[in-house]
Amino acid sequence: MLVLFPSDVLRPRRMDEHFAAEADAARAAGHRVALVDHDALSRGATDQALERVPADGATAVYRGWMLDSASYALFADGLAGRDIRLRTSAEQYRRGHELPGWYPKLAACTPASVWTAGTDRAAFDAARAELGMGPAVLRDYTKSMKHHWHEAAYVPELADGEAAWSIAERFRELRGEHLAGGFVLRRFEHLTSAETRTWWVDGVCRLATAHPDTPDHTPVLAVETVPGLADAIAGLGLPFVTADLVQRVDGTWRVVELGDGQVSDRPATTTAESLMAIMLDS
Structure with a gap:
C-alpha cells in the first residue's frame, strides 16, 4: 500500500x-x-x-x-x-464526508435531519417547516459551528422563523467560502456523554477511541449493542469511515457525525501504530 x-x-x-x-x-x-x-x-x-x-x-x-x-x-x-x-473513490469520499450522502442509511441511528441545496431564505424556511417545531442544531453538509453555539449553531425554536434565520445568516457568515452544500437542520437531542469515535474498515468496526476533543475519555461503547448500527454502516459500502457516537439522556447511543476515515483526526491517547494497523489491513 x-x-x-x-x-x-x-x-x-x-x-x-x-x-x-x-x-x-x-x-x-x-x-x-x-x-x-x-x-x-x-x-x-x-x-x-x-x-x-x-x-x-x-x-x-x-x-x-x-x-x-x-x-x-x-x-x-x-x-x-x-x-x-x-x-476510496471520489464518489465514496463525498458519500462519507457529506451528511446527505450518509444520512439515509443511518436515519434510524441519528437525529432527524433535513437540508437545503444552497443557502437562500426560501429553501431554509421550507426545510425548517419540514422538520417541524422545537429546537434544532444548524450545520452544513460537513461541519457545524459548535464553538459558536448560541449565535450560529443552536436554534431554540424552529417555529420562530426570524430568529432561526438570523442564526442561519450568522452561520453562513462564519463559514464563508468554506460553507459546504447548504444548510442542514438536525433535531436537537439531549446528549449526556463524551463522544466515542469508532473506526470502520469495509463496514466492520475495528477500533473505538476517545474523540480528539476529549482524548482522556475512556470509551465505554460496545458497538454490537447499538441496534442496527453495524448493518447501517456496512450498507454504506465505504472503505474507511469514522462514526462519532454519544449517549442520549435515555441511554440510547446516537451517531452525531460520520466522516471519511482518511481525514478523521486521531486522539492523542490512541497510538499511531494501532490506527495504521486497522487502516492498512486490507
Whole structure:
C-alpha cells in the first residue's frame, strides 16, 4: 500500500509533523509513504501537489488534512493520471464526508435531519417547516459551528422563523467560502456523554477511541449493542469511515457525525501504530 501524507507547509520536502508518527508506523509495517502538498490540492493545483508521488500503478490511501469533495475528486483524477488508484473513490469520499450522502442509511441511528441545496431564505424556511417545531442544531453538509453555539449553531425554536434565520445568516457568515452544500437542520437531542469515535474498515468496526476533543475519555461503547448500527454502516459500502457516537439522556447511543476515515483526526491517547494497523489491513 502507498500511503500519502501531507508535507510540511514551510518545508515541503518534509512530513507534516502532525502525521509523522503515523508515517513512521506505516513504514514500520512495510508500507511505502509519499508526500502531497495539501495546500496545492485545496486550491486545485494538482500537478504541483503530486510532484513527489511516484507513478507506479500503486493502490493508495490518503491520510491527512480534510479536503472538500471537489478537491478530493481532482486529487483522485490526478493520481489516476499517474496510474495510482485511491482505495476510496471520489464518489465514496463525498458519500462519507457529506451528511446527505450518509444520512439515509443511518436515519434510524441519528437525529432527524433535513437540508437545503444552497443557502437562500426560501429553501431554509421550507426545510425548517419540514422538520417541524422545537429546537434544532444548524450545520452544513460537513461541519457545524459548535464553538459558536448560541449565535450560529443552536436554534431554540424552529417555529420562530426570524430568529432561526438570523442564526442561519450568522452561520453562513462564519463559514464563508468554506460553507459546504447548504444548510442542514438536525433535531436537537439531549446528549449526556463524551463522544466515542469508532473506526470502520469495509463496514466492520475495528477500533473505538476517545474523540480528539476529549482524548482522556475512556470509551465505554460496545458497538454490537447499538441496534442496527453495524448493518447501517456496512450498507454504506465505504472503505474507511469514522462514526462519532454519544449517549442520549435515555441511554440510547446516537451517531452525531460520520466522516471519511482518511481525514478523521486521531486522539492523542490512541497510538499511531494501532490506527495504521486497522487502516492498512486490507
